[in-house]
Amino acid sequence: MENWTLKPLEYSQVKEMLKQYTSSTLGKEKVEQITPSADYQEVQNRLQATAEGFDLIRLKGDVSLGGIRDIRASLRRARVGGMLYEMELLDVASTIRAGRKSKSLLKQIDEERAALPVLRSLTEKIIPCDTLEERILYCIDEQGMVVNHASPVLAKIRHEMDRIKQQITNTLQQIIRNPHYQKMMQEQIITQRYDRYVIPIKQEYRGAFGGIVHDQSSSGATLFIEPEAVVQLNNKLKECELKERKEVERILQELTNLVAEAADALEQNVTILAELDFILAKARFGNAMKAVVPVLSTERKLRLKQARHPLIHPEQVVPIDVEMGESYQAIIITGPNTGGKTVSLKTIGLLALMAQSGFPIPAEEGSVIPVYSGVFADIGDEQSIEQNLSTFSGHLTNIIRILKQLDERSLVLFDELGAGTDPTEGAALATAILEHVIEKGCSVVATTHYSELKLFAHTHPRAINASVEFDVETLKPTYRLLIGVPGRSNAFAISKRLGLPESIIQVAKSHLSQDENRLEEMIAALTQERKTSEEERSKAERLRKEAEQLVRELKEKLQHWEEEKARLKEKARQEAQEIVRKAEREAEEVLKELREWAKKRPQEIKEHQLFEAKKRLSEAVPDVEYPEQIISQPQQDQPLEPGDEVFVPRFNQKGTVVESLGQDEYLVQLGILKMKLHHNELQKKASAGSSVTTKVMTSVQRKSVDVKPELDLRGKMVEDAIVEIDKYLDAAVLAGLKYVSLIHGKGTGALRTGVQNFLRNHRSVKSFRLGSHGEGGAGVTIVELK
Template sequence: MNERTLRVLEFEKIKNKLIGYAHSTLGKKIAESLEPSTEYEMVVTWQKETHEATSILLQRGNIPLGGVHDLSYHLKRAEIESFLYPGQLLEVSDTLRAARRLKSFMKEAKEGEGKFPVIGGYISSLFTFKSIEDRINECIVGEDEISDHASPALRNIRRTMESKNVAIRNRLNSMISSTKHQKYLQDAIITIRQDRYVVPVKQEYRANVPGLIHDQSSSGATLFIEPMAIVQLNNELKELKLKEKAEIERILSELTALIGERVQEIKSNQKVLSILDFIFAKGKLAVSMNGVEPEINKDGYIRIKNGRHPLLDQKTVVPTNIYIGDTFNTLVITGPNTGGKTVTLKTVGLLTVMAQSGLHVPADYGTKLSVFEQVFADIGDEQSIEQSLSTFSSHMTNIVEILKQVNSNSLVLLDELGAGTDPTEGAALAIAILEHLYTMGVRTIATTHYTELKEFALTTKGVENASVEFNVETLSPTYKLLIGVPGKSNAFEISKRLGLSEYIIEKSKGLISREDIAFEDLLTSIEKDKRMAEEERDEAVRLKLMIQKQKSEYEQKNEKLAMQREKILKESREEARKVLKDAKEEADRVIKELRDMEKVQEEKERNRKIEETRKNLRGKISEMEKGLGLSMDISVNTKPPKNLKMGDTVLIINLNQKGEVASKPDQKGDLTVQVGIMKINVNIKNLRLEKENRENIKKSGAGKIAKRKAQSVKTSIDLRGQTLEEARMNTDKYLDDAYIAGLNEISIIHGKGTGVLREGIKNMLKRHKHVKSSRDGAYGEGGTGVTIVELK
């Protein structure tokens, strides 16, 4: 693609916006190298990527792309079997976590490759190594700190070191607190020099404190001496530190070896993650400027519907409607200065370049753009003082270069063609250039003030006029483009509105030919008629769309009702078939039992069996009624209750409502029942006693919830790699779960990093209702990379 054209169209500013939306340095690098493609299939694929990213962003919100790092250097060290430092290992862990979270994110969406085949394909190719993640996070708690839990040997070494430190401090404390030694000391403090414990001794008393001198103050008045009493302890502590260093290096080598075994897979992950970061950056850019996916073609056809220049204020910019490449290949735009001709050219060029770069364009749906081999733009005055080039010479130099490189699959944008020289010669030259480009089949859009070019467009097949509308009443442009209507100069009307004498205006009209006057009048008439036709057309289109929408809604509702009716009928038939089947089976069983009872001789035994059978039959009928949704809470006892007392809980059968007896039944069996705030008069025949099932209440109480929480909630949460907003939400939920589970103390791992995540979480904990107190982790707990929280 022509570099000068990209510079003139300010494509670099669009790329800078795109770079700003990428999370990782890898995604930003891809955005920096973005260039328009001239391959149709490539452009279509890029557009599909952006469309999928935009859809996911609008449906699901933010994508979990935080924590993606450039691991190129880390993986090289792993390949040569060197070891990575804690901070580097954490970057590997964060990147592996990002890949795993993306796979989980797409899996939760329950769509994946089906709805988003391109992005789903990328995400499905990611590898997950949770075991490596967990091992790194288990061993490393900060940028420069290894956890005590990294290995049993490291834990034992650090415990021994701690005991040695305590022993040394105890001896030195007894020394500096004794009256014998206090006069020898500059200050009663313990300090460290050259990684060994020392005390500050006055120069004149150096002989009174036997030991090794490690340093002295700048004035020479103080010597830092390691007393002989602790030399052996310091030596042992030094040995332990060397062992600790060796063990840490062994652990780092072990972790690096785990990464080295998966170098190729991690490299593949890094490449895929950088592409996904770039794709979602394109999606975010599209959402920010309300862009749409244009219909891409390779036939040189452009139709922009309500296109907006992406670098102008979207609230004030006037949309442009323009088309070319169907019935005509050359468009000549005329109109007054500051009317929007140049902005229209830049909008067409920039939207075309953006589309060929896989970016969505700020326009309405239905916008169609073509893939061109070359886009050329001669816009603006770039004359060079050093080269002594005039405006005309500068433009002509550019046009000469364009004519050398142009072919039939090119888009050429020419601003003020032929300007800067004699009008007659300039117009003739402009017509010749446009004819040459038209003969080659080039799509050309040119702006001009020359009347000759208006007449050329009117009389030449394949060339069309267009103009930017101008309001003579307000003396201001409307920035609306009118295709098919050549622009009117409006010089006489503007001069008259500005107060120029009528006499001078009439004399001016007399100096131009009658043909020119008639031509200008014709333009006015055409413009008026076209405006009326467009308004009527727009109204007809609006009514048509409204009718189509209503028809579509009616058809959808009708189809939905038909489907619901069929579903209800099917379910009813199935339920009725089941009920009939169950009733038949029960009837067969009852008949069999009655026959068996005939064989029983004793009347008492026979009556007992009949009552038992009747009871079973009532139970079956009740179950069938429940299956059909009838009398869900009616008791098996169908007889009216006897000996009702005030306060008894009863069920009103015909209302299916529970209530309490508010008065005793009279001779007719009528009584009052309190249902909520209402009192209802009912007959005792419509009442059944209701028994409370307290066992179910106990079994479904809060105790069971707390028990489940206590079994599932962990004593720590890892927030590394998350944004501050994600971390706050996850921490808030975790604190609720931990509080319900009855935990007293929990750990929040946020790492050190830039400190933004740590400070944000600490501020949140200060005002959280479940938090009693919080503190930084102690030595071995993770230091400032971990916050220990005590719950209320």
């Protein structure tokens, strides 16, 4: 496309890198075909697909589409009635399987975790061809052989072939073991020549050994003879092989016809799988390059954060920050040769091409790129060499072509604008070209050595100076791009460092015009101001880190204090529990004494009086309050995350955060309900390290002892049994048992009757019955408690 300068910006090299991350030739073909787009919606769709590829790999790991094959040629041949061979049919089955796996993979991902609309839309269009896949794999094994059970006829033919081969082998074994023939043989082996079974015979015994000669050794000393005894068997084997080949071809043709019937669906699936492979390749490339999906701007705003040229080694590349399109639309970069001006220029242009192709760009999150109608670049002098023109003529020819095509949405890149001719005229021409391009509304980045262009960028309201940094101390470029600071020539500083006498340098300075001296002084002042601001920024950053460290230490101390406070509270809680347990034991002892007294004097106390006494004892047990849990109030600068456990005071319920809805609102699961609640309505449950606590008090519940679901009363008197039953039922109710079994045995029935009479009036008994078969029958009473 004429609107895209691809070769000088090394766009094809980036595509070659991307091809390495595809899983199929189809994916490589998609990479080869892609070009930048000037349509905003198309670019948005491309980048959306790439972002979903990142999400899919993040959720499922490096998804492999290695089963995809380019079966389009096979489909064309199947349509016209040609026959597909075994490996071609296996490729068809492999592609069907890859489509099925891709479709299944997207179904496994919950839409609440990742919507992935582009990928889901693609996979939903994959047409299932499972029956065809199963038929192919039923007939052909992994080695590409048609298997015996592919058809009854083939199985019968191969069975017959195996039988004939066995007869041939047995016959030849008898010959080579016969002492009469052993002296005639060169070796006692059975081999094949031209698909006929033969044995090696010495040349001198040719007349004595009957049969057909099929071959001889290179020396002529050995003849490979088919004995007459196996000629007919070999002929039958040959006939069977012909039948086998015919039946295999029939099976392959049958499978080919099935492929032809599904050709349209398969072709659609191949197109979709190629797109999926391309999307995943972009995501893998992005992960390897530590790249991001940029934000698209509708207002021609460019903001690259820590942008890196993708073709420079990560350990050598120097990131650059670039902003353009808001306060200014032209950047004029100056600086020494080999300082990184052209690399900066190429980085901007190449990343724009990558973004408009849907590729992730090697930059930091938050980078913004507009959709340009075209990226035009005049870089280097390759064209001037090809056209046998001077450097200036070559550049100018290219610039004239660019000026005819650009519009207000174009990005224009000029490398060494105006170079190759008289400096005065070249600077004037460069200024005029920049004024024309800026007037058109284009975004412009230009590199130059001309001081006049530094003044132009300083005075033009829509332009800004920039430079690549040069370290005068080491006499080496740092390759850092400094926006807002024009580049110094550094010629005098370098000359001084190299030892040129000061007198000569001063004479040289005197030859500079007043404007040139003023410009150099301005640049020096700007450079010093930038250096001072960077030092201040470094100092502020250091203080910020120290403050953060101090906050961390204070939080750790507060956490330690909270842990110590919690430990003391836990100790107090345990002591309170021990007091309760002691009171309960004393109450039980009192109750036991009361029961003994009632047993000795039953006429003096009624059962309900015992219950009243027990109630008074229970009420005498002290209630102790202690903190049940520590609740952490979420800080405004620390939002809740999905999965966090929270407490909702308004409903006195615990819940789990399901999703962040933005603006400090969250979707919270409360039992079977999901509710939208504000941040201020939630209290986060404490984790290790919580620093803010809320005390929640609760009463200590008396701990019930372990209670068995049955009570054995066999051998006891009725009065003793009733006392034990009463105590047992109270304990069972406290333990939360719903049903218990009272084992009284059958015997005379007196104990059973006494037990059941007692149960009829017991306050904790809802109902009772005799045990059924398997529960003990009449020897057991099953009691349902209230």
